[in-house]
Amino acid sequence: MQTSEYSDIAPDAEKTKVEVKVDAPGGLAALPPASESSEKWRQIGEQISGFFAELPEYLGEFFSEYQRPLTTLGLILASVITVKVTLAVLDAINDIPLLAPTFELVGIGYSAWFVYRYLLRASNRQELSEEFKTLKGQVIGQDTMS
Structure with a gap:
């Protein structure tokens, strides 16, 4: 039976002896058989x-x-x-250069046409109101022409 000594590295710790048995196998867990x-x-x-x-x-x-x-x-x-x-x-x-200002001009032009066409005179406002009611009736599914 072979033994060897190991000591702590710390200077103020107590020196201890550890025995290592080389000839006796360790307590390793056995692997299950391959079939399991x-x-x-x-x-x-x-x-x-x-x-x-x-x-x-x-x-x-x-x-x-x-x-x-x-x-x-x-x-x-x-x-x-x-x-x-x-x-x-x-x-x-x-x-894109010049495209955004062009779209702004188109929007301003359409808004001006809409105001001129529907909002300046009372008869045109009445016509717009009727068209809106007709469209609302078509979307909702009712005839609200009252």
């Missing part, structure tokens, strides 16, 4: 395969149960994306 390990992996593989086989059914039940909230969430997400894309396109158009 492969059996466990096979069981895990079967569970995963079963889960993926039933996944379409789980997803179908989930979507049928939460169809309305998912549709609402999808519409909100689509509207946010649409607004961001529209703002990005408008910003890109605004960066």
Whole structure:
């Protein structure tokens, strides 16, 4: 039997002796046989395969149960994306020289035409009111010509 001495490195600590037995095997845990390990992996593989086989059914039940909230969430997400894309396109158009002032002039011209056509005279304002009521009736689905 072989033994060796080890001492602490700290100068003021007590010196201790540690015996190390080289000829006796240590208490290491024995590995399971290969057949048990492969059996466990096979069981895990079967569970995963079963889960993926039933996944379409789980997803179908989930979507049928939460169809309305998912549709609402999808519409909100689509509207946010649409607004961001529209703002990005408008910003890109605004960066083109002479295009932004041209659009401003077109807007000012259309506003001036609208005021001249519908808002200056009382008869034209009445005509605009009737057109608005007709359009409102078509959108709502009622005839509100009163």
